[in-house]
Amino acid sequence: MRTQGLRPKTVVDYTREPFVYRPGNVRVTFDYGIRTGLMCTDFLNPGLVTVPAGDAPILMEVKWDAFLPDLIRDAIQLTGRRSAAFSKYAQCRIYG
Numbered sequence: 617m618r619t620q621g622l623r624p625k626t627v628v629d630y631t632r633e634p635f636v637y638r639p640g641n642v643r644v645t646f647d648y649g650i651r652t653g654l655m656c657t658d659f660l661n662p663g664l665v666t667v668p669a670g671d672a673p674i675l676m677e678v679k680w681d682a683f684l685p686d687l688i689r690d691a692i693q694l695t696g697r698r699s700a701a702f703s704k705y706a707q708c709r710i711y712g
Contacts, residue, residue: 627653628708629666642688648674652708669707697704 617623631649636642640662651666678684678692 617641621654624657624659626705626708627657627664627666627709629653629702630704637685637688640685640688642684643679644688645677646674647677647704649674650704650707652711654711659668667711669704669711672704672707673702675702675704683711 620656626673630647630649635644636643650669650672653659653664653671654667661705678688679687681686
């Protein structure tokens with residue numbers, strides 16, 4: 617970090633709720649309340665003030681190893697919802 621002049625650009629803070637379904641080793645996480653340390657990168661500071669990172673959605677991420685069980689596949693097929701890429705880091709970088 618020192619020789620290349622690397623330094624933090626933003627703080628990304630969020631709440632994560634993880635779930636595991638053992639068959640297929642399926643991991644489902646919900647991330648929400650995405651916040652950024654507006655112009656502050658001192659993530660070890662207990663007094664760090666964060667602000668909401670825009671209209672960030674609730675994100676559901678599903679990961680699995682060998683196979684995705686039908687039970688999980690059916691449960692995550694939500695009517696009117698689509699799968700898409702979303703970067704919490706990119707959302708927070710908009711603000712600083």
